[in-house]
Amino acid sequence: MDRYPPIADHGLVGDLQTAALVSSQGVVDWFTAPRFDSPSVFAALLDHDRGGYFLFAPESRNVTCKQLYYPDSAVLVTRFMSPDGVGEVFDCMPPDRTGTPTDRHVLLRGVRAVRGTVHFTLECRPRFDYGRATHHLDLQDSTATFRAPNVTAHLQSTFPLQQDGNDVRAAVTLSPGEVAAAVFTVGGPGGDPPPPVTPDGAMERFWDVVDFWQRWVRRSDYRGRWPSMVHRSAITLKLLTYAPTGAPVAAATMGLPEQIGGERNWDYRYTWVRDGSLSVRALLDLGFDEEAAQFTRWLGDRLQAHEGADGEPLQIMYRVDGDPELPEEVLSHFEGYRGSYPVRLGNAAADQLQLDIYGEALYALSEGREVAREGSYHGWKNVARMLDWLAGSWDRPDEGVWETRGGRRDFTFSRVMSWVAFDRGLRLAREHSRPADAPRWTAARDAILEQVMERGWNDKEQALVQHYGSDVLDASLLLIPRVGFLAPRTVSWLSTLDAMERRLVSDSLVYRYDPAASPDGLRGSEGTFSLCTFLYVDALARAGRIRPARYAFEKMQTYANHVGLFAEEIGPSGEQLGNFPQAFTHLSLIMAATTLDDALDQQRD
Numbered sequence: 001m002d003r004y005p006p007i008a009d010h011g012l013v014g015d016l017q018t019a020a021l022v023s024s025q026g027v028v029d030w031f032t033a034p035r036f037d038s039p040s041v042f043a044a045l046l047d048h049d050r051g052g053y054f055l056f057a058p059e060s061r062n063v064t065c066k067q068l069y070y071p072d073s074a075v076l077v078t079r080f081m082s083p084d085g086v087g088e089v090f091d092c093m094p095p096d097r098t099g100t101p102t103d104r105h106v107l108l109r110g111v112r113a114v115r116g117t118v119h120f121t122l123e124c125r126p127r128f129d130y131g132r133a134t135h136h137l138d139l140q141d142s143t144a145t146f147r148a149p150n151v152t153a154h155l156q157s158t159f160p161l162q163q164d165g166n167d168v169r170a171a172v173t174l175s176p177g178e179v180a181a182a183v184f185t186v187g188g189p190g191g192d193p194p195p196p197v198t199p200d201g202a203m204e205r206f207w208d209v210v211d212f213w214q215r216w217v218r219r220s221d222y223r224g225r226w227p228s229m230v231h232r233s234a235i236t237l238k239l240l241t242y243a244p245t246g247a248p249v250a251a252a253t254m255g256l257p258e259q260i261g262g263e264r265n266w267d268y269r270y271t272w273v274r275d276g277s278l279s280v281r282a283l284l285d286l287g288f289d290e291e292a293a294q295f296t297r298w299l300g301d302r303l304q305a306h307e308g309a310d311g312e313p314l315q316i317m318y319r320v321d322g323d324p325e326l327p328e329e330v331l332s333h334f335e336g337y338r339g340s341y342p343v344r345l346g347n348a349a350a351d352q353l354q355l356d357i358y359g360e361a362l363y364a365l366s367e368g369r370e371v372a373r374e375g376s377y378h379g380w381k382n383v384a385r386m387l388d389w390l391a392g393s394w395d396r397p398d399e400g401v402w403e404t405r406g407g408r409r410d411f412t413f414s415r416v417m418s419w420v421a422f423d424r425g426l427r428l429a430r431e432h433s434r435p436a437d438a439p440r441w442t443a444a445r446d447a448i449l450e451q452v453m454e455r456g457w458n459d460k461e462q463a464l465v466q467h468y469g470s471d472v473l474d475a476s477l478l479l480i481p482r483v484g485f486l487a488p489r490t491v492s493w494l495s496t497l498d499a500m501e502r503r504l505v506s507d508s509l510v511y512r513y514d515p516a517a518s519p520d521g522l523r524g525s526e527g528t529f530s531l532c533t534f535l536y537v538d539a540l541a542r543a544g545r546i547r548p549a550r551y552a553f554e555k556m557q558t559y560a561n562h563v564g565l566f567a568e569e570i571g572p573s574g575e576q577l578g579n580f581p582q583a584f585t586h587l588s589l590i591m592a593a594t595t596l597d598d599a600l601d602q603q604r605d
Helices: 199-217 227-239 273-286 289-305 357-367 377-391 412-431 438-455 475-483 491-503 530-542 546-557 583-604
Strands: 010-014 019-023 027-032 040-042 053-058 064-069 076-082 085-092 105-116 118-125 136-140 143-148 151-157 162-164 167-174 179-187
Touching: 010 076, 010 085, 010 227, 027 105, 053 076, 053 085, 053 105, 085 118, 085 199, 105 118, 105 167, 105 199, 118 179, 136 162, 136 167, 151 167, 167 179, 179 199, 199 227, 227 273, 227 583, 273 289, 273 357, 273 583, 289 357, 289 377, 357 377, 357 412, 377 412, 377 438, 412 438, 412 475, 475 491, 475 530, 491 530, 530 546, 530 583, 546 583
Parallel strands: none
Antiparallel strands: 010 019, 019 027, 027 040, 027 053, 053 118, 064 076, 076 085, 085 105, 105 179, 118 167, 136 143, 143 151, 151 179, 162 167
């Protein structure tokens, strides 16, 4: 077992309320319960010695590992091949079908011998509350119960378990066709074990999970050129969405570094207004109207929660249940992935001013209006109140889309998305005959456009730049043609796109900006940003540059991991960096694929 396998060396399983990572060595080294943003049960990915893990794999060291998803599902299959035999481990979590929060979550792990005799080893070493809580073990033959403050976990197997301190281990030998299983169930304090597990019962549950996901994928309208990548991205977005509220988290993990050994290590297990809003368009493009509508309702609830409150109408991020409290602290006892310290819990960026979120929010509400519940009068009043606030606040420095910690500036992207907020708000008011301060909103919209084109333009670069008075390029502006701020083939936009290609693009991969040229208050550097690469593909396709767009898209697919997942960034040697998998990357993949499909179809016609 590697102390720290590559970030990309994992698959994701989940039940639509929480999720786990499983390495290609058969190790669950990240799992939180009862929610994505809950304390960890297994966190060896952040500290091998203190984090805890759950291994289930052949004991042979002379083995080749392969991992795949069962087709169109979130059931992960890890295959182990050796001269003595071939074995498989099946991992999944039965999905939430109720939409009701629960503290009971189940991780199913089944093993099977395919060829030869395979000796499997099991080690289950939970470390509750990010390794800060102790637990007591009660072992009864094939059932182990781990009791910690506020949580109880049960491990049940189809073979005997052995005590190893306060943990358990076991061994089971299988002949071809034989199956064994272990079921790890996490619940509230003092809970009783579920019924005993049997091999046949475990396999029935596995097939039930396969059926759930395959039925869901069949709802997709996508008929384009990249069904495997697009549907894997859609499944990943679904896995990262908290079913009781429809709120997607930015990633399943916390603390994974943007640079090995660096300090850019954040907690991404929360819902960003920006990410979730852009996911609406991606979901609608695939025909997942219900999921898109659920997020727009969640967004409307956040506006309702701030009704009558002083200050900003929205916070940039929330917990999945809408709780705005995300205090940041450092888990000082964790060494971090490969020594990448500090490991941060919570996210202080929640308190930042990022004016672009109002544009993304209105973008989501306007894109999803046909599929959401018909907006109430009070719902519209909350939107109007938000735009009235923005009309008096858009011309303020802020921290920007990348959540820099180097001070507020007049970020161009924040102004662009403020323009989007007024543009979409005016459209909604007109199309649905809603009361609005149209003269004030129109004046703000027009003033923003003029200001951006005058102050956000750099004559030397012949491009729109990151913030006023700078010559720094910023890949967030690649969204400009998608949101309609500039037409995709105007001279000023094509010139900006050319400048980005010179400064930010490296072998089709895109940096979000240059931290050396635009200090963000943090030490170290970072890799190319996968979201930005897919936005680059989208922008190229809209500009009519179809050939380089398709080549960049195809090349980007080679950076996906072995099961089609992307972390946040790509490092200098092609390695994946940052939290994993990142929802923003997968939603932008869908956006790029559908835009490129349309462009290629038009070219053919």
